[in-house]
Amino acid sequence: MTTQTVWPDRTITDDLSRLRDVNPLVHCVTNLVVTNFTANALLAIGASPAMVVAAEEVADFAPVANALLINVGTVTSADVDAMLGAARAARDAGTPWVLDPVAVGALGFRTGVVERLLEYDPTIIRGNASEILALAGEASGSKGADSTADSADAIDGAQLLAARTGAVVAVTGVVDYVTDGHEVVGITGGHELLTKVTGAGCALGAVLAAFAGVSASPFQAAVSGSAVYALAGERAARVAVGPGSLAVALLDSLFLIGTEHDELLGRRT
Amino acid sequence: MTTQTVWPDRTITDDLSRLRDVNPLVHCVTNLVVTNFTANALLAIGASPAMVVAAEEVADFAPVANALLINVGTVTSADVDAMLGAARAARDAGTPWVLDPVAVGALGFRTGVVERLLEYDPTIIRGNASEILALAGEASGSKGADSTADSADAIDGAQLLAARTGAVVAVTGVVDYVTDGHEVVGITGGHELLTKVTGAGCALGAVLAAFAGVSASPFQAAVSGSAVYALAGERAARVAVGPGSLAVALLDSLFLIGTEHDELLGRRT
Amino acid sequence: MTTQTVWPDRTITDDLSRLRDVNPLVHCVTNLVVTNFTANALLAIGASPAMVVAAEEVADFAPVANALLINVGTVTSADVDAMLGAARAARDAGTPWVLDPVAVGALGFRTGVVERLLEYDPTIIRGNASEILALAGEASGSKGADSTADSADAIDGAQLLAARTGAVVAVTGVVDYVTDGHEVVGITGGHELLTKVTGAGCALGAVLAAFAGVSASPFQAAVSGSAVYALAGERAARVAVGPGSLAVALLDSLFLIGTEHDELLGRRT
Numbered sequence: 001m002t003t004q005t006v007w008p009d010r011t012i013t014d015d016l017s018r019l020r021d022v023n024p025l026v027h028c029v030t031n032l033v034v035t036n037f038t039a040n041a042l043l044a045i046g047a048s049p050a051m052v053v054a055a056e057e058v059a060d061f062a063p064v065a066n067a068l069l070i071n072v073g074t075v076t077s078a079d080v081d082a083m084l085g086a087a088r089a090a091r092d093a094g095t096p097w098v099l100d101p102v103a104v105g106a107l108g109f110r111t112g113v114v115e116r117l118l119e120y121d122p123t124i125i126r127g128n129a130s131e132i133l134a135l136a137g138e139a140s141g142s143k144g145a146d147s148t149a150d151s152a153d154a155i156d157g158a159q160l161l162a163a164r165t166g167a168v169v170a171v172t173g174v175v176d177y178v179t180d181g182h183e184v185v186g187i188t189g190g191h192e193l194l195t196k197v198t199g200a201g202c203a204l205g206a207v208l209a210a211f212a213g214v215s216a217s218p219f220q221a222a223v224s225g226s227a228v229y230a231l232a233g234e235r236a237a238r239v240a241v242g243p244g245s246l247a248v249a250l251l252d253s254l255f256l257i258g259t260e261h262d263e264l265l266g267r268r269t
Numbered sequence: 270m271t272t273q274t275v276w277p278d279r280t281i282t283d284d285l286s287r288l289r290d291v292n293p294l295v296h297c298v299t300n301l302v303v304t305n306f307t308a309n310a311l312l313a314i315g316a317s318p319a320m321v322v323a324a325e326e327v328a329d330f331a332p333v334a335n336a337l338l339i340n341v342g343t344v345t346s347a348d349v350d351a352m353l354g355a356a357r358a359a360r361d362a363g364t365p366w367v368l369d370p371v372a373v374g375a376l377g378f379r380t381g382v383v384e385r386l387l388e389y390d391p392t393i394i395r396g397n398a399s400e401i402l403a404l405a406g407e408a409s410g411s412k413g414a415d416s417t418a419d420s421a422d423a424i425d426g427a428q429l430l431a432a433r434t435g436a437v438v439a440v441t442g443v444v445d446y447v448t449d450g451h452e453v454v455g456i457t458g459g460h461e462l463l464t465k466v467t468g469a470g471c472a473l474g475a476v477l478a479a480f481a482g483v484s485a486s487p488f489q490a491a492v493s494g495s496a497v498y499a500l501a502g503e504r505a506a507r508v509a510v511g512p513g514s515l516a517v518a519l520l521d522s523l524f525l526i527g528t529e530h531d532e533l534l535g536r537r538t
Numbered sequence: 539m540t541t542q543t544v545w546p547d548r549t550i551t552d553d554l555s556r557l558r559d560v561n562p563l564v565h566c567v568t569n570l571v572v573t574n575f576t577a578n579a580l581l582a583i584g585a586s587p588a589m590v591v592a593a594e595e596v597a598d599f600a601p602v603a604n605a606l607l608i609n610v611g612t613v614t615s616a617d618v619d620a621m622l623g624a625a626r627a628a629r630d631a632g633t634p635w636v637l638d639p640v641a642v643g644a645l646g647f648r649t650g651v652v653e654r655l656l657e658y659d660p661t662i663i664r665g666n667a668s669e670i671l672a673l674a675g676e677a678s679g680s681k682g683a684d685s686t687a688d689s690a691d692a693i694d695g696a697q698l699l700a701a702r703t704g705a706v707v708a709v710t711g712v713v714d715y716v717t718d719g720h721e722v723v724g725i726t727g728g729h730e731l732l733t734k735v736t737g738a739g740c741a742l743g744a745v746l747a748a749f750a751g752v753s754a755s756p757f758q759a760a761v762s763g764s765a766v767y768a769l770a771g772e773r774a775a776r777v778a779v780g781p782g783s784l785a786v787a788l789l790d791s792l793f794l795i796g797t798e799h800d801e802l803l804g805r806r807t
Contacts, residue, residue, distance in 0.1 A: 023412075025412055025413050027413075032301055035301055035302045036302055036303065036305060036306060036467060036468065039302050039467035039468075040465075040466065040467050040512060040513070040516070043464075043465040043466070043467055043512060044465060044511065044512050044513070048412055048413050048415055049413070049467065050372075050413030050414060051300070051301070051302050051342070051343055052343075052372075052376065052413075053301075053343050053345060054343075054344060054345040054346065054378050054379070055345070055346070056345075056346065056377070056378035057376045057377070057378045057379065060376060060377065061376065065413075078345075078347060082345075247513070248513040248514055248516075248517055249513060249514075250513065251511060251512050251513025251514075251516075252509075252510045252511030252512065252513040252514055253511070254511075255465065255511035255512050255513075256510070256511055
């Protein structure tokens, strides 16, 4: 039932080319730990980030954006109106949007916020295994924002969640899995050292939003975005000495991947 | 009417030396995407950043600072009192202050905040072409925080805005232009890849504030700060593989530029 | 009365090994300039950061965490409840917690917040000389968040503060000093260039919290954490060109220090 995807796949490279042609405007309401890295990842891949977070502005902005990302990593009561307003505006305008339910299930307040966000029909839900299992209603565990379960163990839960919500679900882990409730695609690549870079997963959520703004379907967007990100991560890990240089190299790789400089990338990074 | 400035210009290097002697304290109320990069850019150039953002503290702090930066990039209603209080305190104390009106004109809430900030007589206004044209009352366009116009197209608008507000206006783009309403100086340098580093423009606003804290005039401060930053960016781009390594190299270049290590810089970065 | 500590000290390397075995969950309520760097420093050293900042969530989280860090660098009135709630929950649960009183004494609002936090018995107080002297009730000076005094001048004040509060006090400077009110240990290492990296001191506060979550005593935690961090900083400075590359190298060094890659570190970074 699970198929593996291998780069270069023509659909994926086409999506990446389209992303760079369109330069999609990606509206982000994300957590305060990763705003900078997320914006830089979007710029590097070829998108245009816009961190518009005022409750007074989100509803005007979500409709003009090509895609929206909402990440609840550091949500406080002051942020809830902006998140809900952005999600509602995106849903009403037909703007695809990605929900990143960081640490859902582990903490009560954000779990309530995520439940309210789900009412606005996210296009893609991206999380680690613990988060996806929690949303699917299956007991799991987590350690802060880190998963204590393997992504493979969350495939059934991801399919259940996708079927129930209508969203494409992307489970991130050693292997990433993308499902629309029926089909499941596994994406290899990346590197374990990426778990030592804060925001590496959060930035993937933003990259999926960028692809959702230009791809033929949310499912294809999640597969293409995950595959490009995984390869960029794998390449970055080859030149990194530790997590500091890995974060820098990941941004460089996202910029260089699939471009005319790609041969150069193969040699230099 | 436009003159070009070329490094090394004696006035510019004198301003940079003075900046490093004084180590100006630069009070920043800036957006949450770029706080870290802005603080690091100020430290690298030789200034002392202070991200004091509590409404209860800004009025006490702006008068003891050498300069103030206000950047509305992610302004929410919770930030307005602190911004207005800081601007008022700076104006009343004679502390030079820089206004960075990110995405003004594109979104209603922040446009209202910028209008209120303008009442406190900013010393320098730094923006991209779309922002400066919006402030000058000329129709333009923008894509989130990114300009859709060329800086050269905003020279007239910048002169108009400078004449109306009494502020020095700095328009950032492929060529940066600085005007006091009469004289216009163009500054070349930098690199296109800098547009792929989030906060590169915002950090320039902070650097202009640092120069405003030590220069003979706001006009000279904006020219010196823009010239130093442009050269640092140009040098950084020579050693960067992509936007990740460019951001790192930019901080290194800002630190090394104009020092006894400068020859070394020519070889190593 | 002051003893110097020299790496490798068996107690220190044991603490570091234990930290990596336990992978302590470190709850951080810190300032918005340094959240990303702090999280990355914790990941690099082998801890698990959790930036939980909602007033609704902190009390649930502090007890399950191995340690807590509270840093008042950009505290606003909106953050006070979360800080006090986290400190109270940590104290009640017996979770060790580190207080980083950034710029205390220099600004009234945060000074009041720090006084209220002190009522919850911090396990370790980490600050620069100006901050420690201010808390000890001795007049000093500061420049924004930067100290204007030498760490050695704050040893007496640190001992006084430790005796009065029951906390271990760590004074950061060219030499770091750790005291429980009786014993004083001096830790050399680090590099002056680290003062040009924003958040280098704040991240140390988080690292001390991580060690407090696994060490035999708060005093030993502060010594071990300071020593490991100082050596990592020293090594990072050897390969850095400026403050940008230093920040990257510091994260790499924190990751590599004391591991099987350590020999490699000696050669490569």
